[in-house]
Amino acid sequence: MKVKQYGKIFCNLLWRDLVVLKSSIVREMINTAFWICLTIFVYAYLMPQLCAGGTFGMFVLVGSIPCIMLFKAVNKAAELVADLGGRQSFLYYFTTPLPYWLIFIRRAFSIALYTIPLSLLMFLIGGVLIWDQMDFSNASILKFIPIFLASNFLVGFCSLWFASWIEKIGDIEAAWFRYVFPCWWLGGYLFSWETFNLNFPLIAKINLINPILYTIEGIRASIIGQEGQINYWICLGMVCLFTIIIAIRAIVLFKRRLDCV
């Protein structure tokens, strides 16, 4: 009975998020299109003229999907931090008949709902821009869907975790420089983990604690193919494991921060 009741309220909260997303999706898409168009121009057209291989554009485009999710998620964390420091509309949800942990989970789901269409649309736009370089001969939609969805939920909880410890909006820089930048840059956005491991084995092994690495490698494995990437199933498992760890940590920290019941 309770599960049904909570489920209904949870769905209504997500419905609210979709209503909000509908009104802002065009603006968000235009913003993100700048990133993807410039990325495609540099890595698919400019870099091959210098030294990179002809398929480098597709390699980077696929690796960009989790990065777009991550950047959007950090913006959402900043929004939440600003809200908590100001009007506190987020706190209203703690007066609804839901347990506190579900309200936090809903926030992460809400971010995933927001990053799913944006990152997917950006991938499609990027794909059209480098259509002649795209090779889907090793792609598997059945592999892509789970890793794509799991990656979105992972960044949703990452966003919640950032917001759980960033005290004020000015401190968002700490999240960017200490976590987002290393995770993004070492996550294999421009190179595979295998290449990294061949050249810097120690750092590459330390980098295995980077959750974004598994999202990038897993999505690449599902679109470009398994060769040269970390095993797809390991990636999917690690993304799920990191999601659970980060979710628990974020909920514990947030509960302590808000002192909610």
Place this chain on the structure above:
Amino acid sequence: MADTLISIKNLSKIYNSKEGSIKALDNISLDIHAGEIFGLLGVNGAGKTTLSTILAAFHPLTSGDILYNGISIYKDIPSYRYIVSYCPQTPNLDEELTIEQNLLFAGRYFGMPEDEVQKRTKELLDYFEFSLYAHRKQDVLSGGYARRLLFARAIMHKPKLVILDEPTVGLDPHVRHGLWDIIRMLKKQGVTVILTTHYLDEAEVLSDRICILDKGKIKLIDSPEKLKTEYKKGNLEDVFIELMKEDVLACDHEDGLPEEEENEG
């Protein structure tokens, strides 16, 4: 004797931080009767907002219990939240939604059937005079109207208990009086209201009973009329000043500092 809706038993709240512990509420026990307007008064830091947020089941208590119809609310907090509503001091409306959507979703969050959600929203939009602006974002509203919308959202799911934290702070007198009418309307509908306020005139005209908190403890609970009679004062403000004076004198005695010595400074 009036029916007890909420019973607070030996409630204490301690905030722990790196700097140390602060006892915000100290062993508070009181009953809130069904259908009354219960005024919570006190100087800044007296513990009014802390008590309000604990009653709204937002913050946890450190010790003690809160009973609703004789059963601890902590046995099933989500169920308790169906009967309670909390209006914070700063309107925390959903700025991404329109005025109408703020109400619609408030009803849905509380599991109301969709036809009832639509009906109740229309009813409240009309009553609170929002019909013309229903499809606009709430940021077009002035402070007073934002507070009205907050009230409307709070009563959307027909709660039995509404907690209003400083509902009229910073508003013009005519807007305040408009909100007083709404509070009276809630009482007429049988809703219990806990009114936290700094305005003693507001507490006097609206409250059936008043609780004065001081440093996290209950100083007294009584009706405004009885207090005025007991202290032989014409209004609640004079009673409050008298009480605070007593407190200052008591503190001076405890410190052992006669007034003359202090003045020599």
